[in-house]
Amino acid sequence: MARHVVATVGEITPGRSKIVTVAGREIGVFNVADAFYALVNRCPHEGAALCLGAVVGRFESDRPGDYRLTRHGEMLRCPWHGWEFDIKTGESWCHPDSVKARSYPVTVVPGKALAKGPFVAETVQVTIEQDYVVVEL
Amino acid sequence: MSVPASGAIDCDVHPALPNTQVLLPYFDAYWKEHVQMRGLDRDNYNAAAFPVNAPINGRPDWRPEKGVPGSDFAMLQSQALDGFQNRFAICNVLHGAQAILSEDLSAAFCRAINDWIAAEWLARDPRLRASIVVPMHSPELAAKEIERCAADPRFVQVLVWEMQELPLGRRQHWPIYRAATDHDLPIGVHAGSSYRHPPTNLGWPSYYLEDYVSWSTGFAGVLNSLISEGVFVEFPRLKVVLMESGVTWLPAWMWRANKTWRGVRAEVPWLDKSPADYAREHVRLTIQPFDAPPEQGQLQRIIEEIDCDDMLLFATDYPHWHFDGTDALPDGLPDALVRKILVDNAMKTYPRLS
Numbered sequence: 001m002a003r004h005v006v007a008t009v010g011e012i013t014p015g016r017s018k019i020v021t022v023a024g025r026e027i028g029v030f031n032v033a034d035a036f037y038a039l040v041n042r043c044p045h046e047g048a049a050l051c052l053g054a055v056v057g058r059f060e061s062d063r064p065g066d067y068r069l070t071r072h073g074e075m076l077r078c079p080w081h082g083w084e085f086d087i088k089t090g091e092s093w094c095h096p097d098s099v100k101a102r103s104y105p106v107t108v109v110p111g112k113a114l115a116k117g118p119f120v121a122e123t124v125q126v127t128i129e130q131d132y133v134v135v136e137l
Numbered sequence: 138m139s140v141p142a143s144g145a146i147d148c149d150v151h152p153a154l155p156n157t158q159v160l161l162p163y164f165d166a167y168w169k170e171h172v173q174m175r176g177l178d179r180d181n182y183n184a185a186a187f188p189v190n191a192p193i194n195g196r197p198d199w200r201p202e203k204g205v206p207g208s209d210f211a212m213l214q215s216q217a218l219d220g221f222q223n224r225f226a227i228c229n230v231l232h233g234a235q236a237i238l239s240e241d242l243s244a245a246f247c248r249a250i251n252d253w254i255a256a257e258w259l260a261r262d263p264r265l266r267a268s269i270v271v272p273m274h275s276p277e278l279a280a281k282e283i284e285r286c287a288a289d290p291r292f293v294q295v296l297v298w299e300m301q302e303l304p305l306g307r308r309q310h311w312p313i314y315r316a317a318t319d320h321d322l323p324i325g326v327h328a329g330s331s332y333r334h335p336p337t338n339l340g341w342p343s344y345y346l347e348d349y350v351s352w353s354t355g356f357a358g359v360l361n362s363l364i365s366e367g368v369f370v371e372f373p374r375l376k377v378v379l380m381e382s383g384v385t386w387l388p389a390w391m392w393r394a395n396k397t398w399r400g401v402r403a404e405v406p407w408l409d410k411s412p413a414d415y416a417r418e419h420v421r422l423t424i425q426p427f428d429a430p431p432e433q434g435q436l437q438r439i440i441e442e443i444d445c446d447d448m449l450l451f452a453t454d455y456p457h458w459h460f461d462g463t464d465a466l467p468d469g470l471p472d473a474l475v476r477k478i479l480v481d482n483a484m485k486t487y488p489r490l491s
Contacts, residue, residue, distance in 0.1 A: 064367030082400035
């Protein structure tokens with residue numbers, strides 16, 4: 001696995017995402033409450049650009065008429081058919097075991113540490129003053 | 138195929154009231170006089186869903202010489218019970234009383250019918266069981282009638298029409314489901330309508346052909362409503378038996394319901410599994426009429442798509458005319474499934490059968 005520098009930390013603010021191309025693959029990098037996650041930008045259902053979907057909470061209920069919104073901003077709703085995916089794991093709500101969007105490990109690495117290498121930074125200029133979002137694949 | 142073994146449980150037979158006068162002894166004094174004063178006992182309250190001369194109402198060899206098919210006790214006893222060597226048969230009285238607009242009058246009729254079936258049919262053959270008829274449009278009175286009848290263990294189910302004033306899942310109906318669950322009574326949903334609304338999705342049909350054929354889509358609506366409204370989440374022990382619904386529409390419904398649910402499940406967040414899985418756990422279907430395809434391999438395919446051996450229940454639908462002779466089961470069912478259809482599935486569905 002190679003480490004790919006895809007953004008500066010300040011570039012993707014909480015609740016936002018960035019679509020990047022890493023090793024020929026489109027990946028959505030999400031900032032959820034200052035933690036970063038990466039999913040392939042392809043819905044496992046029919047191939048839509050999953051990471052362009054709405055970021056939503058998780059609608060839950062124990063019984064009819066009871067409503068609870070949990071995990072605010074941690075779910076992704078596919079723009080084509082509305083299937084919900086967990087941004088943190090890529091698991092779909094309906095079939096978490098069998099229908100998953102591929103997810104990739106993400107770390108935040110100070111530029112100082114990156115300077116030692118190895119890393120790939122195709123579009124991001126790395127300087128030692130900043131912190132960077134690094135996707136591994 | 139004919140039924141290969143004795144001891145089956147026939148989950149749908151239809152004793153019929155020969156006329157309304159037979160109910161008079163079963164009304165209390167008030168309602169008896171009310172009915173007589175208004176001349177209501179001269180009406181036959183034939184269910185509009187089953188017009189008197191419709192061929193489906195009675196197989197030619199199951200029609201009595203005189204009177205309504207299903208009204209002759211001895212015929213039902215020899216043809217349905219002895220003829221199929223059934224261990225039990227569940228009586229479902231289809232009658233217009235369940236749809237009478239006055240809630241109180243409808244409830245009075247339902248009480249009379251329940252007492253009539255107990256005294257005139259159940260008491261005469263130990264193999265007979267019955268469903269409780271209720272005024273579905275009056276949940277409070279319906280629940281009260283369930284409580285009253287539940288004391289008699291020979292009542293094993295609550296009978297409602299498929300099409301009511303409101304879709305069956307709506308919360309107004311929940312007192313009925315609560316009472317039923319409290320007494321281990323499944324809800325038997327029989328083909329037909331109270332005709333508060335057109336029986337087709339498009340409006341009022343002109344012909345019985347349109348009306349009757351449309352009912353299978355009504356059953357899909359029943360499942361959509363019961364499942365989406367969360368009835369099986371609220372009442373996790375509740376079973377619903379679809380009677381005279383046909384079967385082969387079910388796999389297509391499962392596919393559509395599951396596919397749509399994956400996209401819009403957030404609006405019904407109480408559902409924690411797919412609609413098809415709720416159906417597999419809670420919904421049962423009687424096997425007559427079985428709209429079986431002509432090839433055995435095709436039937437096998439449908440059974441595989443349903444993917445649950447617990448769902449089908451044996452029924453003759455006596456005296457309705459869906460098949461001739463003794464071929465109450467479609468050809469090509471695996472032996473193990475036949476055993477479940479004939480006995481085991483019903484015993485699990487109806488805890489009060491014993």
